[in-house]
Amino acid sequence: MGTKILMIALDGATLDLLSPWMAAGELPLLARLFAEGAGGTLLSTVPWATPTAFASLATGTNPGKHGVYDFGKLIGDDYTAFVPTNGRHINGRSLWKILSEAGLSSLVINMPMTYPAEAINGRLIAGIPYPSGSPQLCHPPELLSDLARQGWALERNASDDLGGSYADYYQGLVDLVKTRGEAMAWMLQQDQPDFTAVHFLEPDQAQHRFWQFMAGEPRHQPNGPHTDAILRLYKVVEAAMTQIIAAVDEETILCVMSDHGFGPTRHQVWLNNWLHQNGFLTLKSGTAVRLKQLLYRLGLSPAALREAAPERLKLAILQFFERQKGRALASEVETEGAAQRKGIMDWLTERLAIDFHDLDWAKTRAFSTGTTAVGYVWLNVAGRDPQGIVQPGKAYEQIRQQLAEALRQWEAVGQVQFCEDIWQGAQLQDAPDIIVRWAQPTTDARYFQTRFSSHHLIKPVPNDYASHRPEGMFVWHGSGVRSGLKIDADLLDLTPTFLWLLKQPIPSYMDGRILTECFTLDHSVQTIEMDVETAVSTTKPMTSAEEEALKNSLRALGYLE
Ligand SMILES: [Zn+2]
Structure with missing residues (x-):
């Protein structure tokens, strides 16, 4: 039986948090993986942004080859049409497509930038960003409904409404992690592919929201309700990882990684x-x-208003602006009910x-x-x-x-x-x-x-x-992995290493190197001379509804104003 790989991606996981928690005995699974395996800091792509990093992981190439520089790009004659990037914009073949063509099977769950779902040898459920409800979320097409019958909704993510309060949002993240852990274990019990990849967005989202409450941060309160929210979430993630790892063969090689690190802003x-x-x-x-500039100079910028102004002042500004611009704006408010529906602040921001x-x-x-x-x-x-x-x-x-x-x-x-x-x-x-x-x-x-x-x-x-940092983390664990090796690597090194572990040739266009020193294996290295294919633009263009849904998803994740 050949080598199998299980990759668990913990979005935004940073050793700045994990190392002290592992040392203190708070995260025993991760501590054991590092003690028995090989790992350290994983340097992300430039930029250290989720879509770019995962496009690099999928293709084994730098952004100059795959073309994903951000969550979106500007097009159009007036420079204002923002198009959210997704799997369509990745130039080059994905690792799971390469494996498919070599006759190997994959299970790829919620990996970012995999929408629309590729038809691979195996099963795939798209990860962020994607328009909810799209028929192109999974392969084979019945996969999500099979999971729904078991009570698992893997098309949900943190950009869906998890509830407005911090407590509700946290509980929403916990539920997403638990659901994915259970569903992964179930799918792996049915069939173990050669390559499995699963992505947990929740650590990233928990860090964005709850970092501010940690010790030493401005909103920290000793014994406050959210002080240890991030650590508690990692404990839930460890429980899900334990379920998933228990479902694979013992000789499976495990790789836990993050696409970038994290720190306060x-x-x-x-x-x-x-x-x-x-x-x-x-x-x-x-x-x-000129009027807008004047207001900015007076300190009445949208950012200042959002931060500081009481409702009364916002109303006064609205009235001032109406007087300057005439009654048209006031009637727009009344007829559309815009101010009531979206809040005066949003309405003002759009116009000021x-x-x-x-x-x-x-x-x-x-x-x-x-x-x-x-x-x-x-x-x-x-x-x-x-x-x-x-x-x-x-x-x-x-x-x-x-x-x-x-x-x-x-x-x-x-x-x-x-x-x-x-x-x-x-x-x-x-x-x-x-x-x-x-x-x-x-x-x-x-x-x-x-x-x-x-x-x-x-x-x-x-x-x-809090936001992203270039330094992510990685650790290999399993038979053939060097024990207790501390080593730093580049995110681009993972993809050729996966191919090498699976005894596949490495396309010459891939930018990383094989991390042979992490293993005791003596696999030979095969390279095939290949150019990056220019492929993706041939797929169907996005519909405007699809585009709007993708933008809403980015807004909910905090990447778009
Ligand atoms: Zn990320």
């Missing part, structure tokens, strides 16, 4: 405000835009915020978008961008150099890089031109910023919040 940056102040980005000169509609593209040389912890700057390039003005070639290089130099003078900035310094491949054409790494790991842009929700360049985060 202290400051939020607005890169577009910097580009505006430094003359790279120009706003239109119309009355509405300066956004990409307010930019004078004919005078804008650079702009920023992105949901990730690194800052993305695009030059507005003629022939590439719809209203591009920067000429490719010499002018492009000059402006890019000038912009990078200026950015380096800003104290919030740590490192400024060009796309080709970080990524390599044919999809570099879709990459941002400049990538900014912040001086402090606690600085984050937080949202896909086509909206200028503040007039600040950088500012402390009012409600403490």
Whole structure:
């Protein structure tokens, strides 16, 4: 019987939390896996964002080849059409597709960026982001209904409504973990494939919400109800892992990994405000835009309002804005019931915020978008961008150099890089031109910023919040794994190592290396010369309903404003 692999992905798991908890005896399963296995820090992709990291894990390639740089991308003539990225946007073959073609079977459950579900040799249920209720969520098509008959809903995730209160939300995460653990054990008891991968988004979501309550954090209260919410969730995750591991053969090789690490956020940056102040980005000169700018200068930005203003002040601002703009807005409120339905704040944010509609593209040389912890700057390039003005070639290089130099003078900035310094491949054409790494790991842009929700360049985060870090974790465990080996690796190393463990040839385009030192096995290494296929764009385009559902899912997960 050949080697089998079980990969358990714990989204956002960080040794910064796990190591002390393992040492204190709080997480005995993970502690045992590290003591008996080989593992350490797993360096994520740039950016250290869930869709990019999992697209790299699926394909074994860097973003320059697979083309996924973020949760979404901008398209359209006015630069405002945000398209949520999903499995369709990954260029290249997935590991489970490669295994299928080699006659090996897979079970792939809730792995991010697997929507729409691929027809593989085995079973697959898509992971975030996906539109709920879509018929393309699983393969074979009856898989979800088979699970539903057992009482398990694996098409649910943390972007579904888990309840508004912290307590309800936490319970929702616990239920999702338990459901997935039970369903996985059941599926593995029916049939054990050669390769199994299952993803738990819940650690990431628990860390986003509950980090603020941990010891040393601003909202910490000794013995408060949420102080140890993250640790309690990891204990539930360990229980689910125990169920899953019990369902596989003893000689199965286990890999527990995370796509990125995690840590607190202290400051939020607005890169577009910097580009505006430094003359790279120009706003239109119309009355509405001037009015919005005036309000920002008075401190009445959407961000400031959301944080601080009492309802009375919000109403006063609304009335002020109505007087300036005429009665049309007031009647819109009454007729649509918008203020009542969505809350005055949301309504105001939509109308008061300066956004990409307010930019004078004919005078804008650079702009920023992105949901990730690194800052993305695009030059507005003629022939590439719809209203591009920067000429490719010499002018492009000059402006890019000038912009990078200026950015380096800003104290919030740590490192400024060009796309080709970080990524390599044919999809570099879709990459941002400049990538900014912040001086402090606690600085984050937080949202896909086509909206200028503040007039600040950088500012402390009012409600403490946590976000991604480049350092994830991994550990191998099982027969043939070196015991007690402490080693760091790159996320890109996992995919060729899986193929090597399964005695499959490694496509030459894969970017990582085989982690042979983690094993006592003497498998030979076979490489096959191959180019990355340019495949995915041939699939059906997204419908607008599908697109809207994907955006809602990203909003609920906190990646889109
Ligand atoms: Zn993640």
